[in-house]
Amino acid sequence: MAATFAVDLLVFARIIAAVGISDRDRKILWSRSHGLCAICRKPLVADATEGDREAVVGQEAHIVARSTDGPRGGQIDQALVDCYDNLVLLCPDDHTIVDAQPKAWPAEKLRQLKAQHEAWAKKKLVDDSQIRVVPHPDDPELPGGNPLLRITTGAQVWDIMAGAGRYWVTGLDDEDTGDPELVDLADEFLQLARDYGEISRDIEESLGQVRNAKRTLGTALGELERRGILAFGLRRRRILKGGHLPPAELADAHLALVLSSNPAIMEVPVEAEADPGLAEQAD
Ligand SMILES: [Zn+2]
Secondary structure (H helix, E strand, C coil), rough: CCCHHHEEEHHHHHHHHHCCCCCHHHHHHHHHHHCCCCCCCCCEEEEEECCCCCCECCEEEECCCCCCCCCCCCCCHHHHCCCCHHHEECHHHHHHHHCCCCCCCCHHHHHHHHHHHHHHHHHHHHHHHHEEEEEECCCCCCCCCCCEEEECCCHHCCCCCCCEEEEECCCCCCHHHCCCCHHHHHHHHHHHHHHHHHHHHCCCCCCHHHHHHHHHHHHHHHHHHCCCCCEEEEEEEEEEEECCCCEEEEEEEEEEEEEECCCCCCCCCCHHHCCCCHHHHCC
């Protein structure tokens, strides 16, 4: 019984070998190789031209040939010859060279090359997908860095915070004020402003709710001013860039609370102060 079973397996193995490279192995090979030749890293899909479709020039080359007489032949089990482990993605030129000169290109060298190439491609994918934020072309850096402008109304706070992608808020600290109650008051305001910024998209359809939000912010701002705390803010346009996604615009909302006695407060031209939400248009 044992002998019959062994013969059946061998027949089965030959059938698998005759089927060729499976879709699954092919997909793994192409994706892990990033669609590039493992030797010269040339792209293996030629772009479409006007009237012509893309051309696939990549070749799934055998590390150990299917035929025992072929390049590097006879070094692995026939059942494994078409598996991903025995394939390397190459351009036609490099495929021709490695098969014509198998002594210069032994199986171990090709396996090593493939592993190095796939590790490089994986790292490249990760690098590409890293998201970064860059300045919007219509919103150049202001001279003197990014001066935050004085804010005196709830509507100004709303315009800076509403729908922003990122929030940069700065409060007071105990050392500056010597009064923990003031510090807490400042933090509460910043939290309120940020909360409104985050829910702004949900309530912007309702004029009444937006008006209430601006009034609440304005009242809180007035209370801060009575306690000697001034608000400064700025909204900047930014572009969010990722490796695989189209660039998207987002806004940075800057809001800071400062003691009115702080020597860092300086005078700026009136037109810039008039509308902090549009500060990027200031000269
Ligand atoms: Zn190549």
